[in-house]
Amino acid sequence: METTNLTKAFRKGWLLILIGALLGAGGGFAAAVLATPEYSATTKLFVSVRTSDAASATDVSQGNSAAQQKVRSYADVVLTESILQPVIEELALDTTPAGLARRVQPTINTNTVVISIAVTDESAARSARIANSIGRSFVRVIERLEQPSADSASLVRASTVQSAVVPSTPSSPNRTLNIVVGLAVGAFLGFAAALLRGLVDTRIHGPRDVAAATDAPLLATLGFDPEAKRQPLVVSASGRSPLAEAYRTLRTNLQFVDLGVGNGSFVVTSAMPSEGKTTSTANLAIALAETGARVVLIDADLRRPRVAEVMGLENSAGLTDLLIGRAELDDVVQPWGHTKLDVLPAGLVPPNPSELLGSTAMQALLELLTDQYDHVLLDAPPILPVTDAAVLAAMTSGAVVVTSARSSRTPQLRAAVDRLERVGATVLGVVVSMAAFRGRQRYGGAYGSAYGTYYGGQEAVDLSAATPKRGRRLRDEDSATFPVAPATPARPQRGTTR
Helix, strand or coil, X not given: CCHHHHHHHHHHCHHHHHHHHHHHHHHHHHHHHHCCCEEEEEEEEEEEECCCCCCCHHHHHHHHHHHHHHHHHHHHHHCCXXXXXXXXXXXXXXXXXXXXXXXXXXXXXXXXXXXXXXXXXXXXXXXXXXXHHHHHHHHHHHHHHCCCCCXXXXXXXXXXXXXXXXXXXXXXXXXXXXXXXXXXHHHHHHHHHHHHHHHHCCECCCHHHHHHHCCCCEEEEEECCCCCCCCCCHHHHCCCCHHHHHHHHHHHHHHHHHHCCCCCEEEEEECCCCCCHHHHHHHHHHHHHHCCCCEEEEECCCCCCCHHHHHCCCCCCCHHHHHCCCCCHHHHCEEECCCCEEEECCCCCCCCHHHHHCCHHHHHXXXXXXXXXXXXXXXXXXXXXXXXXXXXXXXXXXXXXXXXXXXXXXXXXXXHHHHHHXXXXXXXXXXXXXXXXXXXXXXXXXXXXXXXXXXXXXXXXXXXXXXXXXXCCCCHHHCCCCCCCCCCCCCCCCCCCC
């Protein structure tokens, strides 16, 4: 696995790692508290090989070497029944030689003739008594085993050089060690869980995930607005808010991108439904109109149209009626606000939306509106469920793909971009919506308060309360495609019915 993936897993899963470490440390502490204390007492024995009284230095050296070789085998002898059974009988222990052997740990010091015998027991005093008793039993058994005959002396002499003393503190559990080990194990398991979640979790959380999914530029990151359903048009309703400024940043970035690729008309789509596409398109249209540009917002989602609802306009007639020749452009385009923003609702849902959007009438309409407006925005359906957005994107300068943070998936965004590119459409960029910023006032992290101070000095202008203006009529040479009625009815005000 690449280092970048590990770093990404650590960055996203630091809380999970911290929780794992704390749980591990708590578990280690609990285990230390609940465990029964055990005490360890140690006795040390010295083993030597007998030599004659007039032994030379060579004999002494050979005797020490022989003793060292014998001591290596004595570690196993300590755990035998011949040594442990007398101890059990002497101290009246309620155990067996095998059970006692599990509590005895003999240790041979390298290149020495010293044997250390450690005994662990729940009682400190008993551990010392058992260790000393094993030492005495070992001396008796070894000297008997190393005796050539009943009448001769033993070739090996063993003696106690350090008697076991009653320990004052338990040898286990070691609380510090348990906590450190629990902390390490918990942190490791937390990191493993974070890594696994990173491999399984394909959701888009921010700009890094967008960059990993596509080479398309990131145009803006829009924070989550809990009031979006009640008040979606944040640019007009809260014009000085940080979120409104984020839409203006999107406007600026899109204008720079669009300068070299097309004629000011573009499609706004998403990979899947409910990613904030319509709300983003409506606010972007208002932000573009704030610059004095002539903007038309078209609801090209003929399956689930929402632009009229979001903008507070009538949807009894719209794009569908225009494409089938049942209405003229001047009758269905509705002005909005004090700026030069017009809205073309979807109208009634037709049975054949793909055919209508891909028709020559739609192509002619886009060419006409592109000549009359500086910016033509089309709110199109999601691109993965249906092909409408791909068809429209091929007719315009390109497409802007909106993807929702924490709900959209990286494969879905990648597939949406690939589908647009396969039909020859230009992907102008990606907009991350509903990003995890904490509240509207703190949008933008540490800069939220600065935004609020800088932009909060005046009241926002309510663009939605403006007197509507008359829409534009078609040119005479276009009347063959879109018939123009001899009289144009008065424009309804925003949110009213004709």
